[in-house]
Amino acid sequence: MMSGMETWQAINSIRVIREFADRPLAAEHVERILNAGRRAGSSKNEQRWAFIVIRDREHLEELAEVGRYAGHLAGAAVAVALISPEPSTTSHTWDMGRAAQNMVLAAWELGVGSVPATVYDHELAHRLLGLPSDRRCDYLLSFGYPADPSQLSAPNRSGGRLALADLIHEERW
Numbered sequence: 001m002m003s004g005m006e007t008w009q010a011i012n013s014i015r016v017i018r019e020f021a022d023r024p025l026a027a028e029h030v031e032r033i034l035n036a037g038r039r040a041g042s043s044k045n046e047q048r049w050a051f052i053v054i055r056d057r058e059h060l061e062e063l064a065e066v067g068r069y070a071g072h073l074a075g076a077a078v079a080v081a082l083i084s085p086e087p088s089t090t091s092h093t094w095d096m097g098r099a100a101q102n103m104v105l106a107a108w109e110l111g112v113g114s115v116p117a118t119v120y121d122h123e124l125a126h127r128l129l130g131l132p133s134d135r136r137c138d139y140l141l142s143f144g145y146p147a148d149p150s151q152l153s154a155p156n157r158s159g160g161r162l163a164l165a166d167l168i169h170e171e172r173w
Contacts, residue, residue, distance in 0.1 A: 005109040014105065015151050017113020018072045020144025024055070025077045029110045033143060034080070036106030040099035043091035049099055052081040052129055052137075059128070063117075063140060066125045070117035076142035079117075081129055086136045093138075100141060113146040 030053065037051055054060055055078055063081075064074040073079050082100060084092045104114045117140045119125045125137045146152060 010105045014108045016115045017146045019147040033103045036102040037099040040102045042095045050083040054079040067118050067120040072142045077144035080141045081137045082139045114143045
């Protein structure tokens with residue numbers, strides 16, 4: 001039996017958190033989140049990802065300009081830039097998604113909220129992150145303790161997800 005939050009409980013209760021408390025994340029929480037990403041499965045075990053950890057407030061505020069909906073980065077305690085090879089392939093995208101979901105679920109178990117940011121201005125992200133020419137950043141994750149801790153235990157919203165019966169087809173469409 002696992003200690004801490006059960007897997008299904010984490011999956012079923014996770015919330016997107018966009019507003020964070022003004023306090024740093026515990027170092028052991030950051031390490032656990034990063035290790036969760038590192039432990040994700042990878043196509044052919046290539047592990048072609050890298051993660052850039054951003055804590056500096058000014059740097060976070062600059063990165064908040066990389067996408068239309070990336071403003072939450074400015075208030076995060078920590079952001080993690082998900083770095084993949086250039087050009088990115090479908091397997092890299094799949095692997096990066098798995099790593100990101102591991103990080104988000106590990107954070108949630110620790111009482112840490114998160115939200116993804118999509119990079120629209122790749123040139124700005126490339127410059128701000130100091131990436132080599134053979135690397136790219138399509139997503140960043142914001143992490144922090146929720147400004148409203150009640151979000152950690154909020155019940156699921158009615159109608160928040162499609163019913164399983166509306167999604168499932170057997171054998172064929």
